[in-house]
Amino acid sequence: MAEWIISPLSKAHERAGFSCGKAPLDLFLLAHVSQYEKRRLARTYVATEAGSTIVAGYYTLATGSLDASVLPQPLRKKLPNYPIPTIHLGRLAVDTNCRGRRLGETLLLHALKLAHESSERIGIFGVDVWAIDDEAAAFYRKYGFIALEDDPQHLLLSLKTFNRALDA
Numbered sequence: 682m683a684e685w686i687i688s689p690l691s692k693a694h695e696r697a698g699f700s701c702g703k704a705p706l707d708l709f710l711l712a713h714v715s716q717y718e719k720r721r722l723a724r725t726y727v728a729t730e731a732g733s734t735i736v737a738g739y740y741t742l743a744t745g746s747l748d749a750s751v752l753p754q755p756l757r758k759k760l761p762n763y764p765i766p767t768i769h770l771g772r773l774a775v776d777t778n779c780r781g782r783r784l785g786e787t788l789l790l791h792a793l794k795l796a797h798e799s800s801e802r803i804g805i806f807g808v809d810v811w812a813i814d815d816e817a818a819a820f821y822r823k824y825g826f827i828a829l830e831d832d833p834q835h836l837l838l839s840l841k842t843f844n845r846a847l848d849a
């Protein structure tokens with residue numbers, strides 16, 4: 682089984698050949714990520730195999746917020762009617778050559794742990810994501826994300842749910 686190394690994107694990482702089969706996610710890594718990093722619009726974490734600098738997968742995080750009205754009723758209970766703070770998982774993609782080796786899961790859990798650690802210092806209710814299509818939404822639902830009421834492809838995992846899974 683591959684040993685994945687996940688680290689913040691740096692100049693040493695080779696991005697040029699990355700292809701996950703979803704053009705906007707490839708284009709982001711090839712053409713736009715440097716501007717996002719420079720302006721701190723997102724932070725990008727990449728996975729490489731031990732001894733390699735070739736990007737096998739990546740994800741991005743930024744802060745986000747949700748209108749409380751998009752939360753399903755059970756989650757909305759006891760929450761104020763103000764914007765709810767989140768960490769926004771902007772993108773997550775695995776190169777087609779590395780599929781099915783649990784790299785998607787490894788990247789997602791890395792992102793959730795980072796959100797969990799950040800929530801020790803700043804208010805974060807959960808991690809939200811806009812899935813690129815139905816297939817991607819199915820991937821997130823597998824890990825406990827639930828669809829929000831504004832769009833079935835807008836999903837959320839509350840940190841309370843994630844913490845419960847960590848403790849189990």
Ligand SMILES: CC(C)(COP(=O)(O)OP(=O)(O)OC[C@H]1O[C@@H](n2cnc3c(N)ncnc32)[C@H](O)[C@@H]1OP(=O)(O)O)[C@@H](O)C(=O)NCCC(=O)NCCS
Pocket residue numbers: 701702703706771772773774775776779780781782783784785786787811812813814816817819820823
């Ligand atoms: C979705 C994606 C990240 C999954 O990565 P991966 O490394 O192939 O997946 P993993 O090997 O980590 O799979 C972990 C589990 O998720 C399941 N899974 C993978 N892709 C899935 C999908 N699209 N729908 C439902 N389940 C999925 C696997 O079958 C596996 O399940 P198991 O625990 O029962 O064995 C990858 O297919 C990808 O990059 N797709 C294109 C980009 C994309 O859609 N990104 C997500 C949204 S922005």
